[in-house]
Amino acid sequence: MPVKKSVKAYKDEHLNGAQSVLRGFQDVMEISDEKITAAKKLGEGQAPSGKCGALHVALELLHDDLEKKELSATFVQKAGAEDCHSIRGMKKISCGQCVEHAASLLADIRKQGDVMSRIDTAGKKRRT
Numbered sequence: 001m002p003v004k005k006s007v008k009a010y011k012d013e014h015l016n017g018a019q020s021v022l023r024g025f026q027d028v029m030e031i032s033d034e035k036i037t038a039a040k041k042l043g044e045g046q047a048p049s050g051k052c053g054a055l056h057v058a059l060e061l062l063h064d065d066l067e068k069k070e071l072s073a074t075f076v077q078k079a080g081a082e083d084c085h086s087i088r089g090m091k092k093i094s095c096g097q098c099v100e101h102a103a104s105l106l107a108d109i110r111k112q113g114d115v116m117s118r119i120d121t122a123g124k125k126r127r128t
Contacts, residue, residue, distance in 0.1 A: 005023060013060045019053075022039055022057055025106065049082075054099045055079075057102075070109065073106060076094060
């Protein structure tokens, strides 16, 4: 549900990528309206290091460094880069698709739990 809410916020509320991901996860992660409003400054490549705002807030909503690395690496596989201007320049995916991708990855990581258990599970699947 958070992924659909994120995409809806981007399309229907005309929020930027960062705000849209926050809106999508607002209920499940107790994110305040004030935090969503404050994320307006993270749009159009204005997140730290020019990072995509959707990716930036998805990373900020995780606490585990391994999960952050996993999310970032998987995001880059599809988007081609972390920074907004490169992503837009390559035209591989749109801003709306960045919102959907970042929200989807965040939802998957949150649903699957601890990153080490996912690594252990993946290793066991390969061995069998």
